[in-house]
Amino acid sequence: MGTEEHEGPQAAAGVSAPTIEVATPKRTKEIIAKYGFSFKKSLGQNFLIDQNILNKIVAAAGLDKTKGALEIGPGIGALTQRLAAEAGKVTAVEIDNRLIPILRDVLSNDSHTTVIHGDVLKLDLKQLFAEQFTGVTGVSVVANLPYYVTTPILMKLLEEKLPLEHIVVMIQKEVAERMAAKPGGKEYGSLSVAVQYYCVPEVVCMVPHTVFIPQPNVDSAVIKLTVRDKPAVDVPDEDHFFRVVQASFAQRRKTLANNLTAFVGKDRREALTEMLVQNQIDPIRRGETLSLEEFARISRSMLDAGWGTKQ
Structure with missing residues (x-):
């Protein structure tokens, strides 16, 4: 070593x-x-x-x-x-x-x-x-x-x-x-x-x-x-999960929808808002109010849509 x-x-x-x-x-x-x-x-x-x-x-x-x-x-x-x-x-x-x-x-x-x-x-x-x-x-x-x-x-x-x-x-x-x-x-x-x-x-x-x-x-x-014997939540891609988390806290005064729009692109804002609603997450919430499971749900949906993945 x-x-x-x-x-x-x-x-x-x-x-x-x-x-x-x-x-x-x-x-x-x-x-x-x-x-x-x-x-x-x-x-x-x-x-x-x-x-x-x-x-x-x-x-x-x-x-x-x-x-x-x-x-x-x-x-x-x-x-x-x-x-x-x-x-x-x-x-x-x-x-x-x-x-x-x-x-x-x-x-x-x-x-x-x-x-x-x-x-x-x-x-x-x-x-x-x-x-x-x-x-x-x-x-x-x-x-x-x-x-x-x-x-x-x-x-x-x-x-x-x-x-x-x-x-x-x-x-x-x-x-x-x-x-x-x-x-x-x-x-x-x-x-x-x-x-x-x-x-x-x-x-x-x-x-x-x-x-x-x-x-x-x-x-x-x-x-x-x-x-933990295994992570607190099940996510298919840990790197993507943590990128979503970081993006959600990028500007603490901003809403989740605003922070994540900056992450995935303005052209996806409407689809992003719809995705959050489908996951039972109010788009005007802020990142500091979300549980690990809620972050995991967002990450899974964004991954399925191909948003925020490394090119």
Whole structure:
């Protein structure tokens, strides 16, 4: 995969294992000072220093010694420590090479933990799963995701249809609220539809910005996404379905008929309006009021008519 892998104690020969939790202000500051670590704002680095929040994250994942956990962006290993105590296999992917020696130190006693230096957005995740999680009964992603890449990472995990049970992540509060939003509210949008197509979302807890070093400017939330055995609605062409969804939210103040007319062409407006009525959808509704099933009905009808398909 073009990455460096570091197995627990083998990669940390001669390094003594820590005996106390990483996730405290004192211990985090000690580690930062010991390694002369400086935060990179471009990588969205914020280290969690609240053990109660860590407990809630790990508990939501429902891990045991038969299961595996993939962590993205382990930082200095505060969450990784807890995952290693619960799961039978832990693999952590860290993009910042400066953190690799710190993780080797913190995780030196955990023989079932592997640290990979790499960018999760560039990794072949199916290959990673085949190499790292053979023999486990299920795998969950558990992570404190950098704000700036939250959506790309989550959509990669879902669109690649990896064998996942849960995705339990700490993300920006507003993004978590959008993922879990129901039709009819201002938070509901194309991200809500995409996430709920693949998963059942549940906000686990809110996380104040004060429990990080350094403190971010906004509050966070822990969200649990239980991956569905099959998508929430049956559509013949997923790409087309999501294009229809995106088009429906193109301009939120516009009606569904206006947004979709821009998508299929003005010459089809009358036929489009008739199609919506036939599907029991009022053309003057807005995209944020539609359920996944209603989007699926529109997508199927438009596909049958050859509208909005890629040329």
